[in-house]
Amino acid sequence: MPQFFMNKRLIILLAGIIILVALIGFSLRERELTWPEQFVKDSAGFLQNIVAKPAHLVSNIVEGVSDIKKTYDENKVLKERLDEYAQIKVKADRLEKENEELKALIEKEKDLASYTTHHATVIARNPDRWNEALTIDKGEVHGVKQGMAVVTAEGMIGKIKSAGRITSTVQLLSTVDRTNRVHVTIQGKSDIYGLIEGFDLKTQQLIVKQIPFEEKVKKDMDVVTSGLANIFPKGLYIGKVVKVEHDQNGLTQTAYVKPAANFYNIENVIVVERELESQMDGEGQGESS
Amino acid sequence: MNKQWWIPLIIVIAFGIESIVPNFLPVYFFSQYVIIVPRILFIVLLFITVFYDEKQGQLYAFLSGVVMDIVFTEIIGIYIFWYPATIYLVRKVMKYWHNNLFVTGLVAFIAVTFLETGIFWIHAILNTVDVPFKYFVEHRLIPTLIFNFIIYLVFSYPLKKRLVKLAKMKSEESMFQS
Numbered sequence: 001m002p003q004f005f006m007n008k009r010l011i012i013l014l015a016g017i018i019i020l021v022a023l024i025g026f027s028l029r030e031r032e033l034t035w036p037e038q039f040v041k042d043s044a045g046f047l048q049n050i051v052a053k054p055a056h057l058v059s060n061i062v063e064g065v066s067d068i069k070k071t072y073d074e075n076k077v078l079k080e081r082l083d084e085y086a087q088i089k090v091k092a093d094r095l096e097k098e099n100e101e102l103k104a105l106i107e108k109e110k111d112l113a114s115y116t117t118h119h120a121t122v123i124a125r126n127p128d129r130w131n132e133a134l135t136i137d138k139g140e141v142h143g144v145k146q147g148m149a150v151v152t153a154e155g156m157i158g159k160i161k162s163a164g165r166i167t168s169t170v171q172l173l174s175t176v177d178r179t180n181r182v183h184v185t186i187q188g189k190s191d192i193y194g195l196i197e198g199f200d201l202k203t204q205q206l207i208v209k210q211i212p213f214e215e216k217v218k219k220d221m222d223v224v225t226s227g228l229a230n231i232f233p234k235g236l237y238i239g240k241v242v243k244v245e246h247d248q249n250g251l252t253q254t255a256y257v258k259p260a261a262n263f264y265n266i267e268n269v270i271v272v273e274r275e276l277e278s279q280m281d282g283e284g285q286g287e288s289s
Numbered sequence: 290m291n292k293q294w295w296i297p298l299i300i301v302i303a304f305g306i307e308s309i310v311p312n313f314l315p316v317y318f319f320s321q322y323v324i325i326v327p328r329i330l331f332i333v334l335l336f337i338t339v340f341y342d343e344k345q346g347q348l349y350a351f352l353s354g355v356v357m358d359i360v361f362t363e364i365i366g367i368y369i370f371w372y373p374a375t376i377y378l379v380r381k382v383m384k385y386w387h388n389n390l391f392v393t394g395l396v397a398f399i400a401v402t403f404l405e406t407g408i409f410w411i412h413a414i415l416n417t418v419d420v421p422f423k424y425f426v427e428h429r430l431i432p433t434l435i436f437n438f439i440i441y442l443v444f445s446y447p448l449k450k451r452l453v454k455l456a457k458m459k460s461e462e463s464m465f466q467s
Contacts, residue, residue, distance in 0.1 A: 024366035030416065037325060040359045044304075044431065051305035059313060095308070124308035126361040128326045128405075130412050168362065176419050201420055204321060264321070265312065 022170060030179045038164045042139070045123065045167030049137055052123035057269060069151045089232075111235035111276065112227035117143055118271040123167070132158075132172035136269060139166040142280065149225065149232040151266040155260030156225065158237045160271065173206060173238075174199040174263055183229030184238060186255065187216070187222045194255065195229075196238075203256070205242060211253040217244045223257050292458055295451070300349055303333040304356070326433045328401050329440060330357075333448070334372065335379055337396055339388050341450040342459070343380050346454060350376040364415070371407045375400050390445055394438075401437055405430050 019054045033041070039205045103111075120142075124135040128160060138144050140163050150170045159182075161171035171180060174197060186192040186208070192215045194208040227234030239259040246253055307329045314325055319388035331352055340347025358365045379400050386392050411424050412418040420428075 020370055022368050024415065027363065037359045040356060044308075044356060044360045047301065047305050048308050052309050055309050055313065072319060122312055123310040124360075127328075128361075128408060129311065130363075130408070130418055131362060133363070134312075135360070176417055178416070198419070200396050202322070202424070207318050234371050264356045266311070269346075 007121065007198045017213060018113075023162065029043075033162050033164065035095050039181070041162075041164045041169075045137070045139075048124040048135060049249060052121070054286070056121065059267070068234065096275065101282065107128070111184055111270050112274070114275045115233040115272045116275060117274065118144055120144075120271055122266050122269060130175065132263065134158075134170040134172065134266060134269070135167055136170055136271070139164045139168050139197050141165055143273065144168050144271050145273070147231050148274075149230070150237055150268050153235055153268060154237075154262060156232075156238050157259075157261045157263065157266065157269065159230070161234070170238070170269065172263055173259065174201075174204075182238075183226045183227075184223050185226040185234075186211070186215075186241065188218055191226075192217060193226055193228075194223075198255075205256040205258055206239065208255040208257055209247075209252065210240075211231065211255060213246065213251055215253070215255055217241060217253060217255050222253075231274055233272060233276075236272065290352055292455060295340065295455055296345065296349070296386065299333060299448075299451075300330070300337075300353065303330045304353065304378065308360075319363070322428055323432045324429045325436045326405070328404070328428070328437050329444075330435070331372065331375075331401065331404060332397060332441060334376060335400060336393070336445075336452055337449050338376050339383055339393055339396075340449055342454045347373060347376055347380070357453070364417070367408060367411055371404055375404045376406070378403070388447060393449075394441055394445065398434065398438070401434060402430065405433060408461060 005051060014016075031163060035064045076128050115124060118138055118186065120136040121140040122134050124131040133280075136144075144160060144163050146160055146163050149156060150158050150160060156173070158170050158172040158175075161169045162270075163169075171177070173180070175195065180195040180198075184196055185196050192211060194211040196206050197209045199205070200207055208223065219241055223238045223240065225232045225236040237259045237260055239261075241255050241260045243256040244253055294365070307327050310327045310329070311325075314327070333377070334346060334350045334353060337349060350372040351369070354368040354370070355365075357368040362368065379396055382396055384395075409422075409429075410419065
């Protein structure tokens with residue numbers, strides 16, 4: 001027995017394992033970054049920025065060349081759509097004005113759908129893609145905060161998991177994590193609410209659960225953020241419903257949603273900041289319904 | 290340039306490349322469902338351990354593990370354990386074998402398999418992964434091994450040459466001092 005305790009290596013190994021487990025337990029919780037982590041992250045971000053800039057330059061040139069090849073065909077299609085565009089523009093202007101007037105009428109300046117944007121460039125991506133994380137070159141200094149929604153031109157891709165001073169980490173919707181939940185609206189005749197609770201790797205579809213069983217969800221319905229649960233604005237586009245299933249207990253339904261945004265080869269993203277503060281949620285919910 | 294700066298510089302460059310490569314990897318080339326993990330940093334660490342200095346390799350493996358965990362996974366306790374553990378096993382194995390490029394390639398192949406499986410296993414325990422083992426092997430492990438084998442073929446020779454040269458310079462220096 002004394003010999004067992006004399007064995008220095010064994011003691012160190014055991015102590016190491018205990019510390020390791022404690023560290024994992026500590027870091028698995030939803031938390032803010034501690035300052036040493038922020039320091040390491042920002043220094044690494046500085047380096048990644050240096051490497052990423054030439055890489056983006058090269059990829060832009062390659063993309064530019066392939067774009068030129070496609071220009072003629074695209075131009076043809078665009079010309080046909082041009083007439084349509086003018087009509088839509090007039091209609092949108094009219095609706096916007098009308099909306100403004102109506103808002104002035106009920107003395108409401110901001111609602112859940114209004115937001116401001118920050119543009120950012122992706123400078124790194126987690127090489128082992130178990131948790132899908134991107135690093136972007138904007139941080140707290142530029143006004144990015146934890147929990148904000150991140151979108152590309154096609155649709156929503158994720159949220160800010162943690163914000164450093166000059167860089168921040170984006171957690172993609174496809175990450176398997178119990179804290180990665182988004183409250184969504186499925187746009188039918190009336191709004192149907194659900195919760196994104198995971199990602200099916202095999203079919204590359206988002207899984208929306210907690211849909212009440214009496215609601216009729218159909219294929220090709222649009223799914224957008226609801227703006228009710230998180231600090232995301234209302235109406236960010238996520239994707240289209242592909243398949244609906246009843247749950248085993250029969251009380252809820254599960255919908256499979258094909259995300260509109262491409263989760264690969266992301267270069268530029270937009271961080272979305274809702275104008276309405278979160279503490280005003282109660283008021284906002286009542287009015288927007 | 291001062292020669293003791295070479296090793297950290299190589300590691301920092303490898304880290305920088307590894308963090309931007311996944312964003313540009315042409316996954317569409319094969320299939321959207323295949324995931325390729327570049328292990329450039331790990332291969333560099335392995336080379337430092339085999340051809341330069343065992344103890345320094347171990348230390349750098351630990352430090353890179355800390356940085357990887359903080360910057361990418363945000364779960365401290367995955368790379369911080371698996372990088373040094375794998376390098377430690379590599380040290381044990383390389384005591385019995387010659388360190389030429391062929392044997393090192395074989396060891397690197399086994400080590401990357403070990404590392405990938407270990408990381409999959411720990412994620413499976415923590416419930417941050419929900420794929421079966423078979424899916425992991427088919428869609429992740431095999432493509433990863435092929436990709437890293439290509440990287441190995443391209444970079445192993447110049448990297449070895451540089452490291453052996455640095456090791457020689459170091460041993461000469463210590464001879465003069467004693």
